[in-house]
Amino acid sequence: MEQPAIKFENVWKIYKLGRVEVPALRGLNIEIKRGEHVAIMGPSGSGKSTFLHLAGALDRPTRGRVLIEGRDPSKMSDEELSRLRNELIGFVFQTFNLIPRLTALENVMLPLAIKGVNGEERMRRAKEALEMVGLARRMNHRPIELSGGEQQRVAIARAIVTSPRIILADEPTGNLDSASAAEVVDLLTRLNRELGVTLVVVTHNPETAAPAKRIVRMRDGVVYEEN
Amino acid sequence: MRLLDILYLAFSALRSRKLRTILTILGMTIGPALYVAAIASTKGYGESLTRSLQTLGANVIQIMSMPGRGESRVELTDKTLQRLSEINGVAAVVPIYSISSATVRVKGATVELSPMEETYRIIAVDLKYLDDIFKGLQISEGNLSGTGSSIAVIGAKVSKPDNPDLPQINLGDAITIEMTASGGEKRAITVRVVGILREYGQGLFFNPDTTIFIPLRAGKRLTGSSAYQQALVIAKDESYVQQVQTEITNIMGSNLRTFSPQQMVQTIQQAMGQFSTFLASISFMSFIVAFLAIMTTMFTSVTERVREIGILKAVGFRTRHILGLFLTEAALIGLMGGLLGIIAGIVGANFFYLPFSNIRAPFGQPGRGQAATFSLQITPKITPDLLLATLAMAVVIGLLAGLIPAWRAARYRPVEALRYE
Numbered sequence: 001m002e003q004p005a006i007k008f009e010n011v012w013k014i015y016k017l018g019r020v021e022v023p024a025l026r027g028l029n030i031e032i033k034r035g036e037h038v039a040i041m042g043p044s045g046s047g048k049s050t051f052l053h054l055a056g057a058l059d060r061p062t063r064g065r066v067l068i069e070g071r072d073p074s075k076m077s078d079e080e081l082s083r084l085r086n087e088l089i090g091f092v093f094q095t096f097n098l099i100p101r102l103t104a105l106e107n108v109m110l111p112l113a114i115k116g117v118n119g120e121e122r123m124r125r126a127k128e129a130l131e132m133v134g135l136a137r138r139m140n141h142r143p144i145e146l147s148g149g150e151q152q153r154v155a156i157a158r159a160i161v162t163s164p165r166i167i168l169a170d171e172p173t174g175n176l177d178s179a180s181a182a183e184v185v186d187l188l189t190r191l192n193r194e195l196g197v198t199l200v201v202v203t204h205n206p207e208t209a210a211p212a213k214r215i216v217r218m219r220d221g222v223v224y225e226e227n
Numbered sequence: 228m229r230l231l232d233i234l235y236l237a238f239s240a241l242r243s244r245k246l247r248t249i250l251t252i253l254g255m256t257i258g259p260a261l262y263v264a265a266i267a268s269t270k271g272y273g274e275s276l277t278r279s280l281q282t283l284g285a286n287v288i289q290i291m292s293m294p295g296r297g298e299s300r301v302e303l304t305d306k307t308l309q310r311l312s313e314i315n316g317v318a319a320v321v322p323i324y325s326i327s328s329a330t331v332r333v334k335g336a337t338v339e340l341s342p343m344e345e346t347y348r349i350i351a352v353d354l355k356y357l358d359d360i361f362k363g364l365q366i367s368e369g370n371l372s373g374t375g376s377s378i379a380v381i382g383a384k385v386s387k388p389d390n391p392d393l394p395q396i397n398l399g400d401a402i403t404i405e406m407t408a409s410g411g412e413k414r415a416i417t418v419r420v421v422g423i424l425r426e427y428g429q430g431l432f433f434n435p436d437t438t439i440f441i442p443l444r445a446g447k448r449l450t451g452s453s454a455y456q457q458a459l460v461i462a463k464d465e466s467y468v469q470q471v472q473t474e475i476t477n478i479m480g481s482n483l484r485t486f487s488p489q490q491m492v493q494t495i496q497q498a499m500g501q502f503s504t505f506l507a508s509i510s511f512m513s514f515i516v517a518f519l520a521i522m523t524t525m526f527t528s529v530t531e532r533v534r535e536i537g538i539l540k541a542v543g544f545r546t547r548h549i550l551g552l553f554l555t556e557a558a559l560i561g562l563m564g565g566l567l568g569i570i571a572g573i574v575g576a577n578f579f580y581l582p583f584s585n586i587r588a589p590f591g592q593p594g595r596g597q598a599a600t601f602s603l604q605i606t607p608k609i610t611p612d613l614l615l616a617t618l619a620m621a622v623v624i625g626l627l628a629g630l631i632p633a634w635r636a637a638r639y640r641p642v643e644a645l646r647y648e
Contacts, residue, residue, distance in 0.1 A: 058541060058641040079545050086543020097538045097645070101243040111542040113232040158542065 003070035005166055005198040006032040006055045011064035013050050013221075024050040026221035027064065034069075034165070037192045037199045039209035042218035048202045049170060051218065055200065056089050056168045057081045069165060086114050090159025090197075092188075094171035096151040098143040104130065104154045105139040111162045129157040133187060149180025156187060166198045167191065173208045185211060228548050237555035240528070247524060248560065254520040255564020255625070256571055258513035259617045263572025263609070265506035268579040270608035272499050280492045284362055285465035286318075288472050288487040290479075291457040301482045302454040311460060314474045316467030321360070322455040324351035324446030329406040331439075334394045346393065347385055349404060349439045351446020354380060359461050361427055361435050369398050369422035376444040380422035382436040396420060402439065408451040416441075416449050465489060506579070514620070517564065518628045525557050525632035536636055537644030546637045553633030554626055561625020565618040572617070576607035 013025040053059045108126040133153040173181035189211045192199040217225040241248045312320040326349040331338045405415040
């Protein structure tokens with residue numbers, strides 16, 4: 001049987017704030033199939049960002065089991081987690097998180113540099129990714145010279161340049177005007193459809209969630225509704 | 228991840244914080260600059276001194292009888308000198324009459340020699356040793372191998388004086404020297420010029436250019452004294468000088484003053500060495516200050532870039548990549564500071580030895596107030612070894628200063644780093 005893209009089995013994540021323990025996830029169970037387009041919704045503090053961090057191997061669970069394409073991050077070293085992120089996952093953040101001193105093209109090439117892809121190939125693939133998000137013409141601009149929507153598209157190009165299996169987007173439209181937001185949502189949806197990449201979008205914006213085939217609502221660290 | 232990628236990222240990070248980077252680099256230049264200047268100038272100075280020593284006569288010791296009272300006065304007689312010549316390592320002992328008060332009659336002119344006036348001086352010495360006393364001394368006319376005791380060899384400025392009151396003296400001219408001996412008896416000799424020397428310049432013991440050299444026997448006749456004013460002890464080679472000098476003092480006591488160029492050079496080198504050690508220690512302190520400055524800059528940089536660290540980790544940078552990135556930045560600061568410092572040091576090396584470039588001999592011609600002064604031609608010794616070592620030191624300082632900040636950067640957990648505001 002094919003492994004699900006992401007599987008959470010009774011996952012707890014407890015943060016320590018001083019002496020106080022704050023549980024962000026309280027026995028979360030969820031399974032996301034390969035190629036699925038899922039929106040995770042919920043109020044702030046519902047644990048949706050924590051879910052995304054665990055799903056993206058940025059963090060390890062306190063208890064329970066997370067499987068990313070069948071691999072268990074809690075059994076991996078930091079080095080292996082880095083490699084897993086680099087090879088399997090593309091992140092898109094609310095604040096774009098581009099490196100301000102690098103051009104759009106250089107930002108997109110960054111994940112390929114780690115993989116050790118050679119210069120020419122790196123350039124070719126980064127340009128291809130920028131073309132896919134419609135920004136080939138602005139590839140030599142720095143983030144500060146780009147609009148919010150353009151910056152987010154650069155970030156998406158960076159997320160897809162390694163041909164990941166999973167794209168995790170954390171409030172990707174949170175800092176964008178509605179026109180740019182719509183463009184970004186369309187772009188992500190198209191990538192899911194055309195490339196078959198698993199897409200998980202965390203948002204509290206219904207319009208951003210709308211194109212998803214499945215909407216999961218979280219509250220207090222667990223799933224309380226799905227449709 | 229390739230080194231070039233890390234270098235590019237590091238360089239672009241430094242460039243994006245231009246002012247701070249430049250200030251830190253400037254802080255890093257002082258140590259290497261002082262170090263290069265100190266070492267290059269000291270080495271250059273030392274070599275120049277050693278070279279000068281060769282021309283000054285590295286194997287010569289001057290001995291002089293000091294004015295003493297009664298029994299304590301040591302007379303430089305043939306008997307005394309005989310004892311000195313038996314010391315192990317001595318090749319020859321050259322006695323000298325140095326005559327500073329006399330009347331010289333030449334070509335109808337009468338010249339009074341006095342310790343205070345720059346006219347002539349008269350040295351009576353076995354002429355075959357002139358070459359040992361003044362290395363590289365050359366004859367321009369006549370020869371040194373004249374026989375008999377009524378001859379003279381004269382310096383270039385005796386032959387063609389700068390002073391218009393003094394006559395020109397040529398080969399074959401007769402010079403009459405008259406002096407009052409200690410008993411009040413007047414004595415006179417007449418010598419004929421058989422050789423004229425090339426211009427030589429100041430030697431450590433005398434200036435041959437203004438000297439009339441007469442044979443030792445002529446000097447004895449003139450002064451009527453069996454004691455010499457001074458003697459030069461010529462060692463077999465320069466390695467014997469120290470030992471011979473000590474031995475002379477042992478035998479003769481402190482009433483016989485000895486002096487050797489080698490000793491003088493050692494004294495100066497010691498002083499220069501202390502100066503250089505002083506500079507080197509200041510340079511090491513500057514290295515420490517630069518170390519702290521780089522560390523501060525790097526800590527600031529890490530704190531400002533926590534989010535960037537988070538992003539890099541999210542896209543797959545490993546701990547060692549982050550470590551490498553920040554270490555490279557620190558090393559680049561060290562490298563650039565080192566390069567600038569080396570350049571400043573090369574320039575500075577030309578000035579550091581200036582206080583030491585004029586050398587005064589502790590005593591010159593006896594009876595004359597003046598001491599010989601030399602200017603050394605000094606080229607700082609700037610070697611690739613020195614430059615590379617200094618540069619390496621600067622880079623290592625950078626790396627060490629970057630170690631803790633880079634370690635802190637590398638240890639950020641991606642989630643924390645991404646949340647950082």
